[in-house]
Amino acid sequence: MLFRLVLLIFTLVVIQGTAKQPRSIPKYTDWRLPHWVLPRHYKLRLLPFIEEGNFTIDGQVDILLECMEPTTMIVLHMAEIRIAKDEGLQVTSGFHSDLPDYVWDEFQKTLPMSTYILAFIVSEFEGLDSPEIDLQDRTTFRTWTRPSAGKQTEYARILGPRVLRYFENYFNISFPLPKIDMFAIPDFAVSAMENWGLITYRETALLHDPLRSSAADKQKLSSVLTHEIVHQWFGNLVTMEFWSDLWLKEGFANYLMYVGLDVVEPSLQMGQQFTVQETQKVFAVDSLLSSHAMSMPVKKRNEINGLFDSIPYAKGPAVIRMFAGFLGHKKFQQGLTSYLNNKKYQSAVDDDLWKAMSNQSIDALDLPADIRTIMTSWSLQTGYPIVTVRRNYDLQTAIVTQERFYLLASRNSSEFPLWWIPLTYTTDFNTTFQAWILGTEDGIELELPSAPTDWVIFNVDQIGYYRVNYDEINWKLITQQLLKDHRAISTFSRSQLLDDSLNIARTGSLPYYVAFELSRYLRSERDYAPWFSAFKSFNYLDRMLYQTASKDKLREYVKWLLLPTYEQIGFDERKGDSHLVISNRNQLISWACRLGVAECVNNATVLYKSWMAQPDNNNWVKPNYKRAVACAAIANSGDEEWDFALERYLSTDLSSEKEMLLYALSCSSSPEALNTLLEWALDANSGIRRQDSATVFGSVSENPIGSSMVFDFVLFHWDKMVKEFPSLAVLGRLVDTISQTLDTETHLENLVTLSEGGRGDLGTSTRAVQQALERTRINLEWKKRRFQTVTKLLDSWSRVQTFSLT
Numbered sequence: 001m002l003f004r005l006v007l008l009i010f011t012l013v014v015i016q017g018t019a020k021q022p023r024s025i026p027k028y029t030d031w032r033l034p035h036w037v038l039p040r041h042y043k044l045r046l047l048p049f050i051e052e053g054n055f056t057i058d059g060q061v062d063i064l065l066e067c068m069e070p071t072t073m074i075v076l077h078m079a080e081i082r083i084a085k086d087e088g089l090q091v092t093s094g095f096h097s098d099l100p101d102y103v104w105d106e107f108q109k110t111l112p113m114s115t116y117i118l119a120f121i122v123s124e125f126e127g128l129d130s131p132e133i134d135l136q137d138r139t140t141f142r143t144w145t146r147p148s149a150g151k152q153t154e155y156a157r158i159l160g161p162r163v164l165r166y167f168e169n170y171f172n173i174s175f176p177l178p179k180i181d182m183f184a185i186p187d188f189a190v191s192a193m194e195n196w197g198l199i200t201y202r203e204t205a206l207l208h209d210p211l212r213s214s215a216a217d218k219q220k221l222s223s224v225l226t227h228e229i230v231h232q233w234f235g236n237l238v239t240m241e242f243w244s245d246l247w248l249k250e251g252f253a254n255y256l257m258y259v260g261l262d263v264v265e266p267s268l269q270m271g272q273q274f275t276v277q278e279t280q281k282v283f284a285v286d287s288l289l290s291s292h293a294m295s296m297p298v299k300k301r302n303e304i305n306g307l308f309d310s311i312p313y314a315k316g317p318a319v320i321r322m323f324a325g326f327l328g329h330k331k332f333q334q335g336l337t338s339y340l341n342n343k344k345y346q347s348a349v350d351d352d353l354w355k356a357m358s359n360q361s362i363d364a365l366d367l368p369a370d371i372r373t374i375m376t377s378w379s380l381q382t383g384y385p386i387v388t389v390r391r392n393y394d395l396q397t398a399i400v401t402q403e404r405f406y407l408l409a410s411r412n413s414s415e416f417p418l419w420w421i422p423l424t425y426t427t428d429f430n431t432t433f434q435a436w437i438l439g440t441e442d443g444i445e446l447e448l449p450s451a452p453t454d455w456v457i458f459n460v461d462q463i464g465y466y467r468v469n470y471d472e473i474n475w476k477l478i479t480q481q482l483l484k485d486h487r488a489i490s491t492f493s494r495s496q497l498l499d500d501s502l503n504i505a506r507t508g509s510l511p512y513y514v515a516f517e518l519s520r521y522l523r524s525e526r527d528y529a530p531w532f533s534a535f536k537s538f539n540y541l542d543r544m545l546y547q548t549a550s551k552d553k554l555r556e557y558v559k560w561l562l563l564p565t566y567e568q569i570g571f572d573e574r575k576g577d578s579h580l581v582i583s584n585r586n587q588l589i590s591w592a593c594r595l596g597v598a599e600c601v602n603n604a605t606v607l608y609k610s611w612m613a614q615p616d617n618n619n620w621v622k623p624n625y626k627r628a629v630a631c632a633a634i635a636n637s638g639d640e641e642w643d644f645a646l647e648r649y650l651s652t653d654l655s656s657e658k659e660m661l662l663y664a665l666s667c668s669s670s671p672e673a674l675n676t677l678l679e680w681a682l683d684a685n686s687g688i689r690r691q692d693s694a695t696v697f698g699s700v701s702e703n704p705i706g707s708s709m710v711f712d713f714v715l716f717h718w719d720k721m722v723k724e725f726p727s728l729a730v731l732g733r734l735v736d737t738i739s740q741t742l743d744t745e746t747h748l749e750n751l752v753t754l755s756e757g758g759r760g761d762l763g764t765s766t767r768a769v770q771q772a773l774e775r776t777r778i779n780l781e782w783k784k785r786r787f788q789t790v791t792k793l794l795d796s797w798s799r800v801q802t803f804s805l806t
């Protein structure tokens with residue numbers, strides 16, 4: 001039996017001193033503590049009744065508060081409460097203290113802490129200790145899981161203490177609790193929760209089978225575990241004052257996850273994935289008018305839940321990476337330690353962070369303004385800039401300007417946000433030059449250290465949180481370099497050039513033929529990140545062209561690009577392959593099979609058939625490619641292959657394999673099979689766990705056959721969806737996932753009806769629905785303004801292998 005409770009303790013305000021006039025009542029209900037009330041101590045006594053049909057709690061809470069100002073306001077946030085006036089106000093309630101059949105556990109008094117990270121668990125799970133490791137205060141580390149899965153905890157039990165030790169040294173602050181328990185929960189709504197000293201995880205984020213788990217599974221486990229351990233400092237030791245500054249904990253947890261794993265588990269090559277996993281990922285959301293700032297006021301529960309999107313989790317770390325880049329990593333690290341020491345066991349706002357950073361002897365950096373001024377232009381403003389570089393080749397200068405980047409052409413022209421932008425640029429990747437665009441101006445003129453025949457690239461390694469566009473001559477010079485020797489440009493910047501050019505072309509600010517010409521160099525590209533960026537943009541084009549004759553021409557072009565790399569890297573795993581080679585092979589196999597490369601489809605179907613013949617033989621399909629192989633086999637086969645995947649899903653005891661098989665089931669080319677999968681995702685008796693329902697909807701929406709189907713399904717079952725996904729923006733993320741490629745007027749009309757309440761409460765998805773509306777308008781605009789151009793370019797390529805509009 002598993003029982004879990006996270007307690008949120010609300011308050012009783014004690015009357016002291018002379019009364020003032022009552023404060024005005026706000027229009028909304030604000031359940032927060034007033035700023036003039038400081039909770040000093042919580043004393044909890046809890047009694048869970050763990051009986052069949054009765055999962056309730058009785059108990060008592062004493063709260064000691066310090067009232068900083070006289071007041072007549074008394075706030076009680078408990079039902080059926082009795083108050084006895086003695087020395088001040090006290091809360092009393094009955095408590096079952098004479099129960100002889102109960103065993104009482106008494107816990108040590110907690111350190112000062114936020115109530116949302118308090119948890120306790122009652123279960124029949126088994127715990128395994130981690131190996132001894134030299135932690136600063138000898139913290140006990142233990143991992144808990146259902147008894148049959150104990151062996152799958154070995155990797156986490158070894159990694160957890162190593163990560164904890166790294167961050168104790170990085171912050172120079174010991175972990176303050178005597179123990180950490182990590183708990184793998186079979187059905188858990190979110191990936192993990194950082195409860196102080198008792199971290200809870202989905203099984204996919206904590207369990208690992210060395211024979212059946214993939215490299216991607218290992219990366220996910222390592223990332224989530226490290227993220228949660230960073231929270232023991234950012235979030236637990238120091239908590240943001242309110243959810244408005246959610247990025248203060250989530251942004252740092254994600255950014256420092258990369259920093260820590262590059263040292264603790266360097267084989268995962270996490271740092272080399274940052275821009276494609278964080279910066280380029282969040283650009284898609286932050287290009288919308290309906291995006292939001294990193295710090296923003298929220299009042300209602302659904303507004304708070306709506307904050308749990310990619311802005312704090314991906315824009316936060318991207319902006320932090322830029323900040324560390326211009327501040328210097330040593331000063332950045334010292335500033336974090338100062339911030340944590342100054343605010344430990346307290347709450348903080350972003351100004352506390354900027355103040356701590358400003359005290360790190362930064363005068364020598366010659367910054368154009370104080371840190372707070374620079375950084376609030378990024379944390380308090382929505383969106384991000386596109387920097388446009390227009391060179392004067394005769395004078396060897398450039399006009400460099402900034403404006404907000406939008407994917408939708410029609411926007412409010414009265415809004416001209418400006419940022420303090422740290423520019424970096426190079427002409428050879430041996431020397432990097434620096435400059436600033438001030439937050440009080442829209443551009444500057446620079447002298448360039450380059451001849452008229454040399455290219456120049458800005459935002460070196462995409463450290464800055466901005467896109468870059470150039471005049472066509474510079475784009476041509478960059479393209480010539482890539483075709484001649486692409487390794488003269490760094491991997492990060494090659495990825496950036498692909499992502500920037502293909503997305504700027506979507507807006508019309510760069511001709512599509514320029515972006516297509518640049519992409520031709522990919523026939524020589526062997527690295528993971530540039531291909532990841534290219535595939536993301538090609539996927540968008542593929543979905544926009546899916547119902548047209550141009551789809552096949554696009555696919556032929558992409559096939560022409562990837563075949564040299566696919567043939568060199570190969571279908572089969574090789575001894576000594578690095579983590580990124582494995583990741584790159586995985587995405588190449590997925591795309592080669594999707595594009596109908598005969599060898600790929602044949603290999604996948606043969607291997608899958610062998611697996612079907614011997615289901616318990618793990619040697620037929622290597623774990624690293626099982627997802628791609630199963631998807632390709634199911635997409636190109638029939639009911640027998642689909643039924644086998646379903647049977648394996650229901651029988652396997654490895655959660656990551658369950659997740660992989662759900663994805664594979666969604667690759668079917670049968671509308672009936674996809675509809676069955678959607679129905680089962682909302683059926684509590686189907687065998688699909690509640691936590692995996694969102695995976696089903698997201699995976700089916702990625703299948704071009706299923707994208708409209710899943711959207712219609714969600715609309716039809718909207719009321720039930722709101723009930724099934726009530727919190728933490730799960731429904732919002734689901735709406736975001738399934739709306740990426742909606743592109744018809746009918747889709748738009750249905751979204752308008754949904755946004756206006758025509759199908760009931762929007763729950764936690766209010767902002768996601770607004771963004772889906774905007775995204776659909778963007779897709780319709782693309783078809784209106786870019787479709788003909790892209791079609792002509794692909795026609796030209798299919799005839800003469802050049803991109804021409806004539």
